[in-house]
Amino acid sequence: MVSEYAQSDQFRGARIHLCDLAGLEIRDCEVNGLKIVDCYGSDIYLGGVFERVVVNDVDVTAYVEAELDRQHPARALARDAVSPEDYQAAWHAIETLWAETLGRARLLPAAKLHERVDDEWSFVETQRHLLFACDAWLGNAVLEEEAPYHPLGFPAGGMPPDAAAKLGLVLEASPTLEEVLAPRLARMAAMRRVIDELTAAELDRVCGRKPAEPYPDQEYVVRRCLKVVLKEEAEHHRYAVRDLAVLEAGLPELR
Numbered sequence: 001m002v003s004e005y006a007q008s009d010q011f012r013g014a015r016i017h018l019c020d021l022a023g024l025e026i027r028d029c030e031v032n033g034l035k036i037v038d039c040y041g042s043d044i045y046l047g048g049v050f051e052r053v054v055v056n057d058v059d060v061t062a063y064v065e066a067e068l069d070r071q072h073p074a075r076a077l078a079r080d081a082v083s084p085e086d087y088q089a090a091w092h093a094i095e096t097l098w099a100e101t102l103g104r105a106r107l108l109p110a111a112k113l114h115e116r117v118d119d120e121w122s123f124v125e126t127q128r129h130l131l132f133a134c135d136a137w138l139g140n141a142v143l144e145e146e147a148p149y150h151p152l153g154f155p156a157g158g159m160p161p162d163a164a165a166k167l168g169l170v171l172e173a174s175p176t177l178e179e180v181l182a183p184r185l186a187r188m189a190a191m192r193r194v195i196d197e198l199t200a201a202e203l204d205r206v207c208g209r210k211p212a213e214p215y216p217d218q219e220y221v222v223r224r225c226l227k228v229v230l231k232e233e234a235e236h237h238r239y240a241v242r243d244l245a246v247l248e249a250g251l252p253e254l255r
Contacts, residue, residue: 025119072238078230084198087226091195094233095188101237104244105177108251113177117243121154126240127180128154132169133232134187136211137225142194144208150183155212163214191229198226 005011022041031048046053052061069076074097077090105113105123113123121129132153139148151170164171203223210220211228 068238072234075231075234075238078227078234081227081230084195084200084203087198087203087223087230088195090230090234091192094230094237095192097237098188098233101241101244102181104248105240108244108247110176112247112251114174115247117246120239120243123240123244123247124175124177124180125154126236127177127184128152128175129156130233130236131180131184131187134184134191134229136215137228137232138191138194139187141207141209141211141220141225142222143190149212150187152180152183159212159214163212167212191226195226 021039050061052059053064054060074090074093077086077093081087081090108123114125116122116125131150132155135149135153136155139145147168149167149169151168152173152175153167153169154171155164155167155169161171203221203226205222207220207222207225210217211225
């Protein structure tokens with residue numbers, strides 16, 4: 001039976017020596033200062049937001065970022081957006097990418113769209129998460145809508161279930177892709193309208209709300225909120241096409 005540890009600090013500052021860690025998975029954890037020294041393995045995977053990564057005394061951070069930007073140019077547009085025109089260019093690129101990717105997804109059997117690859121979110125779950133992200137950062141924080149959260153929204157794993165329930169989210173729902181896309185595409189259209197009308201003054205406006213109750217009490221500026229949406233869209237598109245390729249590979253007619 002696999003041992004599981006959640007919301008624990010028992011490994012902080014620990015030293016693991018001469019142990020068999022084959023198959024170890026560390027997910028959604030703070031790993032600042034993590035060191036893996038004099039170890040060996042044939043299949044090592046790292047995924048996350050790392051400010052600096054050194055492999056065998058070689059700092060590979062800049063190389064990894066440059067290669068990701070080369071493969072997925074929208075992530076650089078999202079990350080580096082400053083002016084209203086930058087935000088518009090980034091959102092146009094994101095919309096174009098998703099239009100193509102949704103076309104690919106619709107060719108898959110419905111069951112495949114609920115299938116997780118390497119225990120990552122399924123394609124439908126990804127769409128649910130992006131719906132929530134836009135509901136929170138655009139609908140609630142920027143637009144201050146009366147009822148910004150759609151029940152099919154799917155927050156990040158760190159949000160407690162009771163907090164999600166207070167927002168009206170139904171985490172256990174199992175909607176079809178089209179059921180999720182109805183509110184998701186409507187929210188994307190709202191994002192487009194906001195982006196198209198952006199001004200420098202609006203980008204610097206302080207929002208009257210935070211994205212959701214569990215978020216920290218701090219100042220949220222429109223440019224920051226919109227950039228979160230851009231970056232979420234770009235990064236989760238990267239994950240989605242990565243996993244779509246795996247799902248498609250299992251279907252001979254799509255090869």
